Amino acid sequence: MPENVISLWQIWGLDLRECYGLTETVGCPVAHFGQTFPRPGYIGRKFPDPRFQVEVAHDGEMLVRAPLLFREYWRNPKETAAVLQDGWFRTGDLIERTAHGEIRLIGRKKDVIIASGGKYRHDGHRSSPASAPGPSSSFPRTASRLEPFGNADVIPFLCATPRPCLFCIHTCGI
Known part of the structure; x- marks a missing residue:
């Protein structure tokens, strides 16, 4: 802020x-x-x-x-x-x-946000989703709804905003 x-x-x-x-x-x-x-x-x-x-x-x-x-x-x-x-x-x-x-x-250290759609730099440049390594590419993320707890590959996440905010994009990779 x-x-x-x-x-x-x-x-x-x-x-x-x-x-x-x-x-x-x-x-x-x-x-x-x-x-x-x-x-x-x-x-x-x-x-x-x-x-x-x-x-x-x-x-x-x-x-x-x-x-x-x-x-x-x-x-x-x-x-x-x-x-x-x-x-x-x-x-x-x-x-x-x-x-x-x-x-x-x-x-x-790295000016990159990793999201399910790929890596994004602050200048708006996007690389391919296949080049987005790490846990963000391993987990499906959702906003505005809560995922079921039954699947270990799904992280429960609830977002109160209709569109993902920068916090959601940065923290949750959506």
């Missing part, structure tokens, strides 16, 4: 907070824990439990180690090995950290 939008809502008295979480992290390893009206543009600090660790790799990528990390991508050991290294999950997100431990997202 743009910083000026957060600032405006905070001026109006709404304690709007950004946080960070991925399906692979099973929740939010970074958020504004106990901090009211946080500085816009920052996603927070690492979870205050010592079992949850957030580090910055030499290239600026956020690394997460936590007891609730996912174990593997379904039927995709190559992609799993690429993102899980020595117990650390490589998020693909670039961050910067302040001296006080606040974390700010500044970009992505």
Whole structure:
């Protein structure tokens, strides 16, 4: 969300907070824990439990180690090995950290969104669906309806919007 939008809502008295979480992290390893009206543009600090660790790799990528990390991508050991290294999950997100431990997202290592229809770059270029590796190509995704739980290859997903939003496209690959 743009910083000026957060600032405006905070001026109006709404304690709007950004946080960070991925399906692979099973929740939010970074958020504004106990901090009211946080500085816009920052996603927070690492979870205050010592079992949850957030580090910055030499290239600026956020690394997460936590007891609730996912174990593997379904039927995709190559992609799993690429993102899980020595117990650390490589998020693909670039961050910067302040001296006080606040974390700010500044970009992505790869500027690509993987969707069921292929890979998309922010410039709108689309490659073929066959070149979309990883878990996104392994799972059928749906929006605006809930899939049955009977098939292990189908992830239940409910979207309240009539069309998939950027969050759905980025997070769920639809």
